[in-house]
Every structure is written in structure tokens, then in C-alpha cells.
Amino acid sequence: MKNNDLKLGYLYIVSTPIGNYSDISKRALIILKKVDFILAEDKRKIGLLLKYFNIKNKLYLYYEYNEKKNAKFFLDKIVKGNNVALVSDAGTPLINDPGYRIIKLCREKYKHIRIIPIPGPCSAIAALSASGLPTNRFCYEGFLSNKKNKRIKRLNELKYECRTLIICESKHRLINCLYDIKNIFGKNRYIMFTKELTKKWENFYGNTIENLIEWIEKNKNMIKGEIILIIDGYKTKNNDILPSHIIKSFLSLKKEIPIRKAINIISNIFSVKKNILYKMYIENK
Structure with a gap:
């Protein structure tokens, strides 16, 4: 599991079940058994998962309030050849969960470190x-x-x-x-x-x-x-309904300048009829 070229370790982004333990992948189990460190947002929850599958491995707390400090610490471990698995409470890591900083550090400072996602459940x-x-x-x-x-x-x-x-x-x-x-x-x-x-x-x-x-x-x-x-997304009712990017631009601009100027500017940029913009303004108002 070593990166033989530079003797760097790997960083695995391991997805875990969102509720039903049977949803874990075989590949995820193999990784969790073999890595040197497992970083978990909640040691209790992941500890129960590891125990269920009879996995005995080092488990370290990695959550919002210690992420900045621990990202640097475990990045050093990877640089020295250790393999690290990042997991969240449940599901795919980094989706509303910690993990961004260590990934960002790897991409910016150590471009040769392999970051390997192990796909799985996402609620x-x-x-x-x-x-x-x-x-x-x-x-x-x-x-x-x-x-x-x-x-x-x-x-x-x-x-x-x-x-x-x-x-x-x-x-x-x-x-x-x-x-x-x-x-x-x-x-x-x-x-x-x-x-x-x-x-x-x-x-x-x-x-x-x-x-x-x-x-x-x-x-x-x-x-x-x-x-x-x-x-359900917004449903256009007729040809007078504008694309969302034009609407967002108009609504942002009208907060900064008078409504007539906003209508004129958006009309010129996007070739939209002024009466359509005015109608949308009245409805939104």
C-alpha cells in the first residue's frame, strides 16, 4: 500500500454506511484493516462499526475543532510513509463533514501524495x-x-x-x-x-x-x-420566465442601484425585454 516512487503514504477517503452496516463495501473493509491510522469525526460511532467487523486499528479523533491542527499532524505522517483513512460519522466524508483542510494541504503542498476515494453511501x-x-x-x-x-x-x-x-x-x-x-x-x-x-x-x-x-x-x-x-425546482410557466442566472444577476444588482438602472443594464447585457424584467420585479417584490 506504499507509494513506491516517493515512499509517501496514501490518503484514503473511505465511505461508511449511513445506517445499515451491510452497505459497507469490501474495499472499504480492506482499507480500514490495513491503514496505519483511521481519522474519525466520532470515535464512538466508528468504533462500533470497527468492532462489528472485528477490525482492530488505531482510531483518532478528527473533527471541526481540531481539524486545522490535526490536518498538519497527519499530513506529516503520510509524508513519512504512513497510510491514513479518513471517515465521517456516516456516509461519504467531506459532505457536510470535516476533511477539507487535509485534502487541500495535500493538493497544495504535496502533489505526489495519492488521494484515493473509496466510494459508498451518501444520504x-x-x-x-x-x-x-x-x-x-x-x-x-x-x-x-x-x-x-x-x-x-x-x-x-x-x-x-x-x-x-x-x-x-x-x-x-x-x-x-x-x-x-x-x-x-x-x-x-x-x-x-x-x-x-x-x-x-x-x-x-x-x-x-x-x-x-x-x-x-x-x-x-x-x-x-x-x-x-x-x-422540486422552480417550474417555468411561460416564455416570460427568465433563466435562474439572469434572475440572480438582476436581484443582486437592484440592491445596489435604482430599479430602472438595474433593468436597463440587465436588459442590455442579456438581451432581455425590459417589461419582462419589470414584471419579475413586481412579482418578487
């Missing part, structure tokens, strides 16, 4: 695949801000996004987030609620945002575990 993709919504183009947003003003600002930026949206949310903020989505996207936008994928209490429920809120408020025991929302 966002699993939810999308079973949602029944378009999968050819999608936008992964991860967790929205826990601050209402920032969350509303971001949702307004996504209002006219035509791609399917993937949003993660915690059980504590779910209802507030859904009400914000309803107020900004409209009560009839279709949304798929998913939770606890691959686990015993896995659940999918799809409906309009208004009906989903009503269903959740009647079934509050459902708000548990890892929650992912899959939201």
Missing part, C-alpha cells in the same frame, strides 16, 4: 434517487443557516432555482425551516421529506409544502434522526 444522493423528482440536474445546499435572517436570504436566492434542491435539516429547526420555504417558494411547491435512510425507521413522504407541514404537525414523532428535504 443526500440516496434520498434524491428515491424521491421521484428530476435527478439529471440538482443543487445540493446542505444545512441552511440556523439564523432566520440568513436562512430567509438564502431561500430567496434559491426561489427561482430550476434544479431539484437538496437540503439537510435538524429535527429542532425543521418546522421553522418549512414555514420559511412555504412563505418564499409558495404553498404548492412539491417537497419530499426523508428520514433515517437505510435504518429501521426509514420514511419517505412527498406532498406540497403546505400539506407536508400539516402532516408533520400531526405526526411530530416522525421528526427524528437525519432529515433530508428534496424540493
Whole structure:
């Protein structure tokens, strides 16, 4: 498992199950058994996984608050020929999880270190695949801000996004987030609620945002575990609807200059009729 050319170690990005241990790959098990160090965001969770598969290996804590320090420490280990596996709590590492810094350091300072992804489960993709919504183009947003003003600002930026949206949310903020989505996207936008994928209490429920809120408020025991929302993209109703990149440019520009100037500039740049831009401004207002 050594990089024989330079005697550098390898950095493996190892995907682990998101709930069902049977989903782990044979390749992942081989890597976890043979590496010199395993970096885990949660030693308890990964410890249980290793114990289940009778893997005895060194496990080190690697999470948000020590990532900067530990990235340099374990990079030195790799440079000296040690092989390191990076895992997250569950699923594919770096998707809303620590790991970015050590990858960035490898790419910038030691370009000869091989970084090898070991593919596997990803809750966002699993939810999308079973949602029944378009999968050819999608936008992964991860967790929205826990601050209402920032969350509303971001949702307004996504209002006219035509791609399917993937949003993660915690059980504590779910209802507030859904009400914000309803107020900004409209009560009839279709949304798929998913939770606890691959686990015993896995659940999918799809409906309009208004009906989903009503269903959740009647079934509050459902708000548990890892929650992912899959939201249908904005649907154009006629030829007057503009592409999302033009809308975003217009909405950003109108915050800085008078509306008439913003309309004139966007109209000239993108060859869009001024009356269409004005109509969109009124609707958005």
C-alpha cells in the first residue's frame, strides 16, 4: 500500500454506511484493516462499526475543532510513509463533514501524495434517487443557516432555482425551516421529506409544502434522526420566465442601484425585454 516512487503514504477517503452496516463495501473493509491510522469525526460511532467487523486499528479523533491542527499532524505522517483513512460519522466524508483542510494541504503542498476515494453511501444522493423528482440536474445546499435572517436570504436566492434542491435539516429547526420555504417558494411547491435512510425507521413522504407541514404537525414523532428535504425546482410557466442566472444577476444588482438602472443594464447585457424584467420585479417584490 506504499507509494513506491516517493515512499509517501496514501490518503484514503473511505465511505461508511449511513445506517445499515451491510452497505459497507469490501474495499472499504480492506482499507480500514490495513491503514496505519483511521481519522474519525466520532470515535464512538466508528468504533462500533470497527468492532462489528472485528477490525482492530488505531482510531483518532478528527473533527471541526481540531481539524486545522490535526490536518498538519497527519499530513506529516503520510509524508513519512504512513497510510491514513479518513471517515465521517456516516456516509461519504467531506459532505457536510470535516476533511477539507487535509485534502487541500495535500493538493497544495504535496502533489505526489495519492488521494484515493473509496466510494459508498451518501444520504443526500440516496434520498434524491428515491424521491421521484428530476435527478439529471440538482443543487445540493446542505444545512441552511440556523439564523432566520440568513436562512430567509438564502431561500430567496434559491426561489427561482430550476434544479431539484437538496437540503439537510435538524429535527429542532425543521418546522421553522418549512414555514420559511412555504412563505418564499409558495404553498404548492412539491417537497419530499426523508428520514433515517437505510435504518429501521426509514420514511419517505412527498406532498406540497403546505400539506407536508400539516402532516408533520400531526405526526411530530416522525421528526427524528437525519432529515433530508428534496424540493422540486422552480417550474417555468411561460416564455416570460427568465433563466435562474439572469434572475440572480438582476436581484443582486437592484440592491445596489435604482430599479430602472438595474433593468436597463440587465436588459442590455442579456438581451432581455425590459417589461419582462419589470414584471419579475413586481412579482418578487
